[in-house]
Amino acid sequence: MQLGLESCTVGPDFHRPIDVSPPIWAGAASSGVMSNGAVDPTWWDSFHDRELSSLVERLVHQNIDLQSAAERVQQADAERQIARAQGLPNVDEQSSYKHERQSPTGFLTLIQPAPYAPLTYDVWQNGLNASWELDLFGRVRRAVEAQRADTEAAIEARHAVALDAIATLALDYLQLRGTETRIAVARRNLAVADHDLKLVRDQFANGVATTLSVAQAEAQRATIASTLPALEATEARLVNAIGLLLAEPPRALAAELEETATALSVPPVVPVGLPSALLRRRPDIREAEASLHAATANTGVAVAAFYPDVSLTGQFDENGRIVGNAFSLPSRAFTFGPSIDLPLFEGGRLVGTLRLRRSQQRQAALSYRNTVLTAWRDVDDAMTAYDHARRTRDDVALTVDADRKALSAATQGFQQGAVDFLNVTNAEASLLSGEDQLATANTNLETDLVSLYKALGGGWQIADSAQTR
Known part of the structure; x- marks a missing residue:
């Protein structure tokens, strides 16, 4: 190849x-x-x-x-x-922890929260981002x-x-x-x-x-x-x-x-x-x-x-409201696919x-x-x-x-x-x-x-x- x-x-x-x-x-x-x-x-x-x-x-x-x-x-x-x-392929790892409180008069008024759902909770997140420009x-x-x-x-x-x-x-x-x-x-x-x-x-x-x-x-x-x-x-x-x-x-x-x-x-x-x-x-x-x-x-x-620049990109995330759930199998999410960047109008910069x-x-x-x-x-x-x-x-x-x-x-x-x-x-x-x-x-x-x-x-x-x- x-x-x-x-x-x-x-x-x-x-x-x-x-x-x-x-x-x-x-x-x-x-x-x-x-x-x-x-x-x-x-x-x-x-x-x-x-x-x-x-x-x-x-x-x-x-x-x-x-x-x-x-x-x-x-x-x-x-x-x-x-x-x-x-x-060369580029891979970044991102981990974060947040302690959040939702406002009862804000966004929650538009949805029906679960019974007894707390307004204050923790969010644990861990993810990998990868990209590779194929340089065709x-x-x-x-x-x-x-x-x-x-x-x-x-x-x-x-x-x-x-x-x-x-x-x-x-x-x-x-x-x-x-x-x-x-x-x-x-x-x-x-x-x-x-x-x-x-x-x-x-x-x-x-x-x-x-x-x-x-x-x-x-x-x-x-x-x-x-x-x-x-x-x-x-x-x-x-x-x-x-x-x-x-x-x-x-x-x-x-x-x-x-x-x-x-x-x-x-x-x-x-x-x-x-x-x-x-x-x-x-x-x-x-x-x-x-x-x-x-x-x-x-x-x-x-x-x-x-x-055009053709790149392969991917993202893999794990997140949950407690540490145990954050790294379990149901908490995993990912995306993968190519992206194409084609210059159409650059105002004469490329020329x-x-x-x-x-x-x-x-x-x-x-x-x-x-x-x-x-x-x-x-x-x-x-x-x-x-x-x-x-x-x-x-x-x-x-x-x-x-x-x-x-x-x-x-x-x-x-x-x-x-x-x-x-x-x-x-x-x-x-x-x-x-x-x-x-x-x-x-x-x-x-x-x-x-x-x-x-x-x-x-x-x-x-x-x-x-x-x-």
Whole structure:
């Protein structure tokens, strides 16, 4: 019987959208540092930083946004259970006791009561009410289908939250390490500037250096020192940002992050997978597909509303004026039979609802298509940015090597009296700028790699693994 009922389900059936994906990523083919291998689901481990991996492990347990997303999944699943209950039999039990007194001048004046019948008496009643909507045209089944799809959408939304939180954590962490490197560069150059200033002052005292040389050395030191406050403020902000992601109070992770600073590296080749696999990996695409499924099923609910609802109803009662009679066989009564609810005139409500649901279905299809196109663009842009960041880092590294050689030559020439201190100052300024740019270029390379991994949609799986532990 159940198979026969399901064949009467009205409304459109959902079919997964078909998108023609590019065969390969053009950016991966031209870069030489990306392959079509499977995307690493634990890509943060590729930086070879144990602290970063530890933070990610703690994030999936402690992040408040991720916990809130998990609660939304529970809420959606509860809504699905509520929708499913509409298609199951409903049985209610009712019991009551009343102590009543009839008025002799009221209703009793219209009838002839039994001789010596008391006006005051007790009434005991016990009954069962049952109903079952047969759902011949699938209205309830479509509602359950829509709610099941909404649950899937909530699950994928949680995956998206996990991916975003992990990527944000990695970005903040890598920027923190980059800022620490820039601080170390500034302090190292500040120490060099202090040494140079002392050297110039000693030479000035011996009549070798000029007042101009002393002023240049002092200005160089002040310029280097002025970069530190902003960098230190950025460092503190990033420490707090990481703490917030792990639901920790401000500066709670400061000591831990300071003690675990390590040198980072990026993989020589980054596996990016195939474009066709992106559709099943990106949580925002999966969420958009589930939303389209829900909109399609809700259209079916609106179509089924035009058809009659057939229900089976029954009632069984036991009542009497004393407890003993209330549960005896003569005191029993029952009713049983089908009921049909057929909509005849709804003032346009059903037509308007169907138009609304069909429009929402078309909008969901457009949203899905736009999500897919945006995902492809995100990956291509991220590949381009990563490739350019790698080339920029390599060029800046060559410049820094040249600046170091220039500073060594200028310092040696000044000590020998061949050049004035301005040459040393210019060389130091160039090296400081180059080393700062190299630290920034390394950070940009690492963060662009994180953006690429995020665009590829990998990494949210760890949240599911943590939830099942």
